[in-house]
Amino acid sequence: MSFNAIKFAAGIQDYLARALKPVGQRLKSIEDRLAALEAHGIKYVGVYQPSGDYERGHIVTHQGSAWHAVRPTRAVPGSSGDWQLMVKAGRDARGS
Numbered sequence: 001m002s003f004n005a006i007k008f009a010a011g012i013q014d015y016l017a018r019a020l021k022p023v024g025q026r027l028k029s030i031e032d033r034l035a036a037l038e039a040h041g042i043k044y045v046g047v048y049q050p051s052g053d054y055e056r057g058h059i060v061t062h063q064g065s066a067w068h069a070v071r072p073t074r075a076v077p078g079s080s081g082d083w084q085l086m087v088k089a090g091r092d093a094r095g096s
Contacts, residue, residue: 042068048077064089 040057048062058069062077066087073082 050074050076054082059086 042057042059044059045052045054046060048060048067052060052074054060054069054073056069056071060067060069060077065077065085067077067083068086069082070084071082073080075082077083078085
């Protein structure tokens with residue numbers, strides 16, 4: 001019996017394709033989730049304006065605090081569950 005390098009290589013290629021298929025599927029799933037997160041990432045849109053329409057991921061400042069919109073909203077930050085406090089207003093940075 002002689003060694004057939006072409007058949008051996010084809011066997012290895014077939015084995016690797018089958019073994020790596022679940023890895024490729026998982027990678028595709030992770031890439032899809034990352035794309036969705038990047039499409040709906042966070043974005044600072046300035047000082048809260050009552051006439052503004054805010055989307056999930058928007059960040060505004062309001063009364064010295066920074067707020068993150070967790071869903072589309074027109075509500076005032078802090079008045080509903082549409083906003084999550086990111087950074088609480090502190091004391092003014094003035095000398096004593």
